[in-house]
Amino acid sequence: MRLGPGTRSALRAVSVVLLVAGLGLFLAAVFAMFSGFAGGPEDGLRDDPFAPMRNFVLLLFAGVFCVGAGGALARIAFLKPVAEVFATETEGALRTAAGAVGEGLAAGGLGHGVKVRCRSCRALDSEDARFCSSCGEPM
Numbered sequence: 636m637r638l639g640p641g642t643r644s645a646l647r648a649v650s651v652v653l654l655v656a657g658l659g660l661f662l663a664a665v666f667a668m669f670s671g672f673a674g675g676p677e678d679g680l681r682d683d684p685f686a687p688m689r690n691f692v693l694l695l696f697a698g699v700f701c702v703g704a705g706g707a708l709a710r711i712a713f714l715k716p717v718a719e720v721f722a723t724e725t726e727g728a729l730r731t732a733a734g735a736v737g738e739g740l741a742a743g744g745l746g747h748g749v750k751v752r753c754r755s756c757r758a759l760d761s762e763d764a765r766f767c768s769s770c771g772e773p774m
């Protein structure tokens with residue numbers, strides 16, 4: 636998914652709004668908790684003594700959700716597009732895997748390693764061979 640500049644700035648705005656709203660909800664939750672615990676039944680909470688707690692939990696959940704969503708959006712909007720990150724990481728992993736396979740083939744003698752010619756019998760042998768595989772002379 637490649638994001639255009641317009642989409643990105645819109646995402647940035649939304650993510651900032653969500654983060655600010657989430658922080659506001661957190662503050663409201665803390666306020667609700669303190670007012671609920673500090674205040675007594677004389678605050679008009681006689682009918683429902685759990686109202687402050689419920690408000691606190693609701694506000695906290697809403698705040699967590701907003702901050703989470705805002706944070707996720709901000710990651711997409713402010714950092715590299717997700718697709719690009721994936722592409723680079725996959726490419727690197729593929730390159731590593733290909734390199735490992737190539738090294739394995741070369742170690743097994745199946746790769747196209749550099750060949751050198753024996754000085755005495757002119758047979759081709761791999762570059763890192765210390766002795767000729769045909770005549771046994773040192774390379």
Ligand SMILES: [Zn+2]
Nearest residue numbers: 753756767770
């Ligand atoms: Zn030889």
